[in-house]
Amino acid sequence: MQADVIVIGSGIGGLTAAALLARYGKSVIVCESHAIPGGAAHGFSRQGFLFDSGPSFFAGLSDSNSLNPLRQVLEAIGETVAAVPYEPFGYYHFPEGTFAVYGNSDRYKAEIAKVTLQGAQEYTKFERELLRLYDRLRQIPAMALRADFNLIPFLLSRYPAALLNLLPQLAIIQASVGNVARVFVHDRWVQRLIDLECFLLSGLKADGTVAPEMAFMLGERTHSAIDYPIGGSDALVQALIRGLERWGGTLRLNAHVEQILVERGRVSGVQLRRGEVLHAPIVISNATIWDTYTQLLKPTDLPPAYRQRSLNIPVVDSFMHLHLGIRADGLNALTGHHVVVHDAAQDITVPGNTCMISIPSVWDAKLAPPGHHVVHAYTLEPFAGWQRDEHYDARKRDRSQSLYRALERIIPDVRQRIVLELIGTPLTHAHYLRRHQGTYGPAIAAGKGMFPSTHTPIAGLYRVGDSTIPGIGVPAVAASGILCANTIVSPQQVAALLKQSFNSQKILEN
Numbered sequence: 001m002q003a004d005v006i007v008i009g010s011g012i013g014g015l016t017a018a019a020l021l022a023r024y025g026k027s028v029i030v031c032e033s034h035a036i037p038g039g040a041a042h043g044f045s046r047q048g049f050l051f052d053s054g055p056s057f058f059a060g061l062s063d064s065n066s067l068n069p070l071r072q073v074l075e076a077i078g079e080t081v082a083a084v085p086y087e088p089f090g091y092y093h094f095p096e097g098t099f100a101v102y103g104n105s106d107r108y109k110a111e112i113a114k115v116t117l118q119g120a121q122e123y124t125k126f127e128r129e130l131l132r133l134y135d136r137l138r139q140i141p142a143m144a145l146r147a148d149f150n151l152i153p154f155l156l157s158r159y160p161a162a163l164l165n166l167l168p169q170l171a172i173i174q175a176s177v178g179n180v181a182r183v184f185v186h187d188r189w190v191q192r193l194i195d196l197e198c199f200l201l202s203g204l205k206a207d208g209t210v211a212p213e214m215a216f217m218l219g220e221r222t223h224s225a226i227d228y229p230i231g232g233s234d235a236l237v238q239a240l241i242r243g244l245e246r247w248g249g250t251l252r253l254n255a256h257v258e259q260i261l262v263e264r265g266r267v268s269g270v271q272l273r274r275g276e277v278l279h280a281p282i283v284i285s286n287a288t289i290w291d292t293y294t295q296l297l298k299p300t301d302l303p304p305a306y307r308q309r310s311l312n313i314p315v316v317d318s319f320m321h322l323h324l325g326i327r328a329d330g331l332n333a334l335t336g337h338h339v340v341v342h343d344a345a346q347d348i349t350v351p352g353n354t355c356m357i358s359i360p361s362v363w364d365a366k367l368a369p370p371g372h373h374v375v376h377a378y379t380l381e382p383f384a385g386w387q388r389d390e391h392y393d394a395r396k397r398d399r400s401q402s403l404y405r406a407l408e409r410i411i412p413d414v415r416q417r418i419v420l421e422l423i424g425t426p427l428t429h430a431h432y433l434r435r436h437q438g439t440y441g442p443a444i445a446a447g448k449g450m451f452p453s454t455h456t457p458i459a460g461l462y463r464v465g466d467s468t469i470p471g472i473g474v475p476a477v478a479a480s481g482i483l484c485a486n487t488i489v490s491p492q493q494v495a496a497l498l499k500q501s502f503n504s505q506k507i508l509e510n
């Protein structure tokens, strides 16, 4: 079988690249190892409950002015996703009390001022600095980006003023959030708040997180809508698949790629586990960098030093997960997003100390049978030491307790309400997501290195997803798909698509 492009994996990064390349007129086949598409963003159902396996914090899905790269891609492939806007974004539960997180900047600062007046004033200056960066970055749409020498001429020809405006921002673009915060924020409570916000974004605290990442998050939260897709994260995956298929692409499920075929330094296709060979001059791997370079290529396919450098990239831990179906009676005031920090004396990154909770059936009641809610709670957990031996079940239950304690801050009698309980460990995460050590992604701290690009040393082989630039998270991996797809086609094709896309047209006129 022959195609122009084969994409290994149907994560958001892989589907974005695939759908866009199909939109550009390429014949595209996506091979997904699992029976369910979406990778970390897949949805799954049990006994009438529809769960998000991973992401549930989104922004800009229902706002045509959003800069969310995923939204821009959906627009380019003629797709939309219905989403429910909501506010506040969530609640942070610290040992000393609960704190509402609003997208609206004034309300957010008013909440901070309830804890520390001085801190709120400092936060205002910090926020202003990052929003200034967001304002500059928003003048260049993600859909216009590419990862080759054509980038600068392309941007210069279309967005000269925007590029000029970015020049004074070069220092902050390369800075960490910690660098920016240190200039303005001296209040310890606000410093911890910023660390927590960064940790939720990148898996690293303020010193490890790049400033543009937080600028983008704050900008979208403040200027666009915080919203949840009707149907859960699976609705995003299905919209990308509809777009892929509308433009002639194909998704093959249960199609595990065993090997990327390389002949004389150039990619020639892939071999599936069942032996079938698919030929293509371009292959895009959405598997992580570690999986791609150890499982899918032979060691001799890559220059040894490059391979070693890539495999040495540090990983963020994996996760413990609780997916629960619970009775909803008496929970009329329940809200959807919560982050619980158990112990102020411990670092927020210590496994089990910071727990994320999402109850999306408060926005989309169809995710649960009538009278019930779906709950997803998760916390970091190292992969090391986990094995399926006689202690596995006991350990699993033991390590899920911090999630239960977190949930009890929101729903005190949660244990009595359970009608369905699924506990996931790093082994579950690694298995269902096909990810090296079940990792959240690369732990590349700001100033300590860059996320690898979409290019590889093998001609015709590209990579997308959260182990490529710009990094972890649904908007970021959608941007990685754009960067890859646009690099494969000519600048003229990108310009033509930008013109055809309504939202991009507005941005072009900027």
Ligand SMILES: Cc1cc2nc3c(=O)[nH]c(=O)nc-3n(C[C@H](O)[C@H](O)[C@H](O)COP(=O)(O)OP(=O)(O)OC[C@H]3O[C@@H](n4cnc5c(N)ncnc54)[C@H](O)[C@@H]3O)c2cc1C
Pocket: 008, 009, 010, 011, 012, 013, 014, 031, 032, 033, 034, 037, 038, 039, 040, 041, 053, 054, 055, 056, 057, 058, 255, 256, 257, 258, 286, 287, 288, 291, 296, 319, 378, 432, 433, 434, 435, 440, 441, 464, 465, 466, 467, 471, 472, 473, 474, 475, 477
């Ligand atoms: C618990 C959790 C919560 C999160 N919450 C949020 C959030 O609220 N908001 C947010 O924006 N982001 C969130 N994220 C991050 C975000 O979900 C991920 O960064 C993103 O979805 C990763 O997408 P990806 O394209 O890198 O690929 P992945 O999702 O890793 O998908 C890769 C795909 O490739 C397939 N594959 C791998 N190897 C092969 C092979 N050999 N053959 C065929 N197929 C293969 C896999 O099965 C998988 O489907 C969260 C992540 C997790 C884990």
